[in-house]
Amino acid sequence: MAYSVDSKANSLANGLRDELDRAERAVVNLTATNVEEYLLLLDQIEAQFATLTDNEGDLRPELGRWESLISRLQSKPEPLVAAASKAGGLAQLRRRHPPATEFWWYLDQEVTRRRTAMIRRAVTTLAAVVVFFFGGWWLLNTFFPPNPDAVKMMETTSQLDELIAQQAWAEALVVVETAQQTLPDEPELVLWEVVFSEQLGDTERAQHAMARARALLPENPVELLVQLGNQRLQVNNIEGAQVAGNEALALDPNSAQATFLLGSVAETINDIATAVAMFDRTFTLAEADNPQLAVIARVRMGNLLQRAPAMSASNEVTPAVVLTNTATITVTATVTTPVTQ
Numbered sequence: 001m002a003y004s005v006d007s008k009a010n011s012l013a014n015g016l017r018d019e020l021d022r023a024e025r026a027v028v029n030l031t032a033t034n035v036e037e038y039l040l041l042l043d044q045i046e047a048q049f050a051t052l053t054d055n056e057g058d059l060r061p062e063l064g065r066w067e068s069l070i071s072r073l074q075s076k077p078e079p080l081v082a083a084a085s086k087a088g089g090l091a092q093l094r095r096r097h098p099p100a101t102e103f104w105w106y107l108d109q110e111v112t113r114r115r116t117a118m119i120r121r122a123v124t125t126l127a128a129v130v131v132f133f134f135g136g137w138w139l140l141n142t143f144f145p146p147n148p149d150a151v152k153m154m155e156t157t158s159q160l161d162e163l164i165a166q167q168a169w170a171e172a173l174v175v176v177e178t179a180q181q182t183l184p185d186e187p188e189l190v191l192w193e194v195v196f197s198e199q200l201g202d203t204e205r206a207q208h209a210m211a212r213a214r215a216l217l218p219e220n221p222v223e224l225l226v227q228l229g230n231q232r233l234q235v236n237n238i239e240g241a242q243v244a245g246n247e248a249l250a251l252d253p254n255s256a257q258a259t260f261l262l263g264s265v266a267e268t269i270n271d272i273a274t275a276v277a278m279f280d281r282t283f284t285l286a287e288a289d290n291p292q293l294a295v296i297a298r299v300r301m302g303n304l305l306q307r308a309p310a311m312s313a314s315n316e317v318t319p320a321v322v323l324t325n326t327a328t329i330t331v332t333a334t335v336t337t338p339v340t341q
Contacts, residue, residue, distance in 0.1 A: 013059070016048040020065050027072060028150045030079050032086035036093055039084075042104050043097075046292075049299060058303065063296055070292050077107035079150070084108065103292065152182055160192065164235055169199040187216045188227070195231045198240065222248045226257045233264060241265050256286035256293055263297070267304065276304050 019041060026038050045066065052059060073080065084090045090108040094100040103110075156179040163172040173196040180189050190213040197206035210228075217224045229244030242265045248258035263278030282297035 012052055016062055019045050028154055030083040032083055035083040035087055077110050081108050081111045169196050172196050187213055191228050191231055222252045222255050226261050229261045254285055256282050272304050276301050
């Protein structure tokens, strides 16, 4: 019976990985013919995670891939919305596949919100004719984004993953420089320049790159710091990730993303109690506005509790630090010193 249960769990996990592969490949080439199937695939992946929550297997690699995919859809919803528009629109697809409650079924509303905010800002500074011209240009670029850029980023990310595993920082920086010739204003690439320069001890270059990143995203300092912390964590710069997470939390004490980052830092240094507390707080902060992050945090917390059964006897853990709205964590490790934020 145990063998049967394990086999079933392994089969479900393998199926989840296959579905993640399909979703990652398809996200850069969404069209009117495949967007409906893609939305249903996302529903199926989320259902798979829910099914596997009670399993004792380690889903952290799969959760990391799912987080990246979700983040891409949230930051760049336009390609999916444009493809859905050619297939009759997301509203029609929602009616066709009830209950359609997940955020990807409502990305058209997010795109509309962003358009409205941009047009409102433009109206206050430009004449009516200029506003009309700018709005037409913006809509054209929104509905027909340059797919080659997305493909280039996917290829670059794949190369960087391999070089990071090899700790080949100089080679990774060359890959970033090459990609920047095509995508000079891509914040993710500029942050990679920060991270790899830090790993190579080039503090001056890291500081200049950080200034460029801030200039590219002046309205999103918290999101910028969270992304920086996540990328530092990928190269095992634990102290740098902690610094970025604490700075983000200082700017926004209720940032679910910053809290989640600090939970990941604590998990990396095996501070299970703090990690569980941080993931629990992430769930509370994200439950209303970011249910996907809330689910991921709950699953991560469940995995940690399985690794520490003695602490989870009553489903409560006493954190290693006192958590407040401005909670920070401190780590001790031999790592690359981060640049001044």
